[in-house]
Amino acid sequence: MRRLSMGPWLRPLMGLLGVALLPACEKTPPPGPEIPVCSEPGIPGMELQTQVRPGPVSTQATVDIRTQLESIPGLTILDEEQVDGFRFFTLDFEQPADHSNPQGERFLQRMTLFHSSGDAPMVMDTEGQAIFAEPIAAEPVYLLGANQITVEHRFYGTSRPASGDWKLLTIEQASADFHRVVETFKPIYGARWLSTGVFKGGTAAILHRFLYPDDVYATVPYALQHSLGLEDEAPGRALAQVGDEACRQRLAGLQRAALERREELLPFVDAMAGEGVRFDVLGRDRAFEFAVVEMPFNFWQRYGLAEWNCDSLPAPTAPARELFDFVSYVGDLAYLFSDDGLELNAPLRYQYATQFGSPRYPEEHLRPLLRHPGEHEVTRFPPQGVEKRFDRQLMERVEAWMRNDAQRMLLVHGSLDPWTASTFDVNVCKGAYRLVVPDSIGFYGVLGELNEPARGFVFGKLSEWAGVPVREQSSNPFQRRQLESRWRAKAERWPRLRTAR
Template structure:
């Protein structure tokens, strides 16, 4: 019996050892780095880790390959630049939607406030985010919105599957946010838009009305008086502009003679847009040099000068074909210009091509905001010229959590930090509630 007991005990031990030997091997989970996750994303062609900025632990430059035209794959692709400020996958992601190229790698207002992650998306066809040869008809608000949605979806899937996304943008970037929200209402959880126009025409007449009503009559008269002073000294100002053209190697597509007129006409819009102090306006018997210096300090050269216009070509194309801009009333200066025609920006089309203005996209955005949109907050400055075509919220907007805050006497630099501490708290309480929604 002892023999059999030992024999069977040995068999049992061998059985246990065999069972252990045939147990499946547990493979430890491979933990990928942020760089590896980004590099493994679909449509990504390059990733570069950069020096950390702001509060971010890691910073990356990412290039996505995007269709030139989502309706026609035969047109090929282009590469689009994205900057990522990576902090923590459990914190919110702030998506900076640019209306132009990317100007800075640093955290914007919202990312800085929440010490959050930030995705910064360059708009198609600005800077190097463009094909070698641009088919201008592919620069549409719909194609741009699809660019942004692909990028957001890709980065969310790779890095941030379980956190909140808020899109934000300034000026034309604010337009970009509105348009992206209209086409992809569920792509982000909420939106914060700064000082962005919603234009309904190529030369939106609401701008003319605004410039006749902004601030006080006394202040408006001072602005108009300076423009008159410029026209009265036009010959001298023209000579100064010609001298500046030689010194700075500048030229104008429509010639320097027209350039000085456009610059004087732009003065009122730029004055109120940037919040120029009324006290700084030259008056009385002052030299042409003082007049010219003030004019250029307010208006600058970049809106009309040929090389600057070339770099801004995507802006002008969008404005002239879908997103709208403004023009200049000449009737108040008829004695100097001998015309009452509206001065327009048609000259800013790319050479050899033009297109009629399509009213539909911005009307679709308006209808979306009026009846469908939710969880959006708009910031404006009262005296900003672009507030002339600001978003107007319908009566049920608050029910859909649409909000608008206007800073008294504010300008185009108005941000949340521009408001009083009490108003800032009110604004951030709204955003906090969006971030805490289940």
């Protein structure tokens, strides 16, 4: 498959159609406190004059940052380098495995720090999984001339308690991790703190803000992933409307072709064993079928970010090798369903099965061709032999808070991302906004591509919340490099899946 440019989805948008706002004031909210009527029109067409007030500055600004880091108990500097004008540190920070028992087990949580100035705002990037290896800061960091501290989520990457006690993987414990980081670094960075995150990391930023509302002043999550139940059907229904109808039909045709030609394609799954990719847990047939079922969801979720688009779809009659390469790559066959992939993603699926919920992937249109219908359920995946009791009470409280009371929030989404269908409701009357950018997945970089008047409004809010002006730049260094590397950092773990170039 040829290498594809990812520029088209980020091309400047036209006029007022550059942004679609879905304010909660225009929706019928679920039962709960009545949302007051307000005159706040939301993002489109609103001009905003912002008077920037500088925030407090650090009293340690004259002390070298490395010296300050070395003085923090439990913090280890693993590496320092120069990245895009920042001093970039890789760190390990000792955390309690159980914050209700701080004298008990401890673990090292991986973090990174982009240091610009002790007087600049701080952006906290709450990762929802492992830290990406590529050292590129989030969009608000470049827009605001800010610092960034990125915190790996517990149980992912290297940030794993030795006990492996799954009961310690909760929203509450993870948010307490983030809170300790804020408490530790605020004496060094005394200006305004904002939080951000992409995908599940965006959800983590909201959850941390809910449980510790005084830690950061504002939150800007990108393409956050939120489900409305253990098997949320909303993202699946969105797949019937996303993008171009002809493209959707071609994807469905590829799913049917892959299942109809199953016996022709399965030998390629067997061949992966020679490269160390095994499917003993699920079995090759079940793993292959699950990848086919998830393929359209993955296709749209990463559209323009990964190496595919509607023009790159193979024909259903394509040679078996070409068809398999596409299905296995887009469907994340090895990354999600191999034995190693199941182990790697066990924390994610455990969280889905206990507190977060997950999407239900449409399979009705494939039922005559499925051998394992109804088995694609998150509770069936590893970790095995572990109690997974689904409890939505905390998420319901967060949803009510977002719908009625959350302030200084900007949820950034793209119309192509199926997760957008299940995002939180917000109340513009409280100064919380939801942005849905057409023909986009809402990844880092979209704010800098907005047209007026939405661009001025959003930049005005960022400036107001951070207490500094937005830096107007003709181009930000992350916008292309970020798109070229962040997601592919995951794909490169499975180079054998990448299609031939």
